[in-house]
Amino acid sequence: MRPSEDLKQSCINNWSAATTHPFCIELANGSLPLEKMKRYLAQDYTFIDNFVRLAASAIHHAPSLPDRLPLAHFLGIIAGPENTYFQRSFDMLNVPKSEQTSPELLTPTSDFQALMLKAAKSGEYGNMVAVLCVAEWVYLSWAEPMVDAVEALPFYFGEWITLHAGEYFESVVEHLRSQLDTAYNKADASQQETIKEYFQQAVLLEKQFFDACYA
Numbered sequence: 001m002r003p004s005e006d007l008k009q010s011c012i013n014n015w016s017a018a019t020t021h022p023f024c025i026e027l028a029n030g031s032l033p034l035e036k037m038k039r040y041l042a043q044d045y046t047f048i049d050n051f052v053r054l055a056a057s058a059i060h061h062a063p064s065l066p067d068r069l070p071l072a073h074f075l076g077i078i079a080g081p082e083n084t085y086f087q088r089s090f091d092m093l094n095v096p097k098s099e100q101t102s103p104e105l106l107t108p109t110s111d112f113q114a115l116m117l118k119a120a121k122s123g124e125y126g127n128m129v130a131v132l133c134v135a136e137w138v139y140l141s142w143a144e145p146m147v148d149a150v151e152a153l154p155f156y157f158g159e160w161i162t163l164h165a166g167e168y169f170e171s172v173v174e175h176l177r178s179q180l181d182t183a184y185n186k187a188d189a190s191q192q193e194t195i196k197e198y199f200q201q202a203v204l205l206e207k208q209f210f211d212a213c214y215a
């Protein structure tokens with residue numbers, strides 16, 4: 001079995017809770033209360049900031065140019081269409097400027113930021129791709145089955161699904177999984193344990209992030 005699949009199975013309960021979360025189900029059927037979506041968007045925009053920093057660090061530490069380029073390309077999507085999605089959604093949902101730039105952080109948001117910065121500062125590529133892989137793979141897993149619902153949804157729900165589904169996004173997740181598989185296979189037993197801890201902590205935080213925004 002691929003190491004990434006083994007890692008996922010090692011925390012399958014939290015994985016399943018995150019990828020079938022009522023927040024995602026209600027987003028996809030259009031019944032998610034707008035106050036919850038606004039809270040989520042404001043928290044997630046701060047998540048994106050540290051995600052970009054972690055991805056930049058992973059690009060720097062990747063073993064070769066072919067390993068670097070897919071993530072570099074994906075950063076362009078985050079800086080472009082994904083960033084524009086947030087701006088358009090903030091406008092449409094009347095999220096105040098102060099909430100857009102400096103919301104009071106919920107505990108899972110600050111814990112996730114700390115984990116991303118810790119992974120970046122560790123200087124270990126395996127730790128970095130463990131966290132990045134979880135963040136995108138969890139989103140592919142919940143969003144992909146929901147794509148048929150998109151047409152009937154307002155853009156602030158529908159585009160959040162399409163940004164995390166489809167052939168291109170699948171290729172991003174496949175890239176992160178194969179980078180994680182390789183880094184894990186090359187690591188010694190103690191480094192493998194550390195990679196596993198990052199992976200499991202990131203899955204737990206994905207679940208807690210939805211819990212906190214949905215509460």
Ligand SMILES: Cc1ncc(CN)c(N)n1
Pocket residue numbers: 044047135136139206209
């Ligand atoms: C918390 C979280 N995790 C993952 C993603 C996927 N881009 C996100 N936007 N926010």
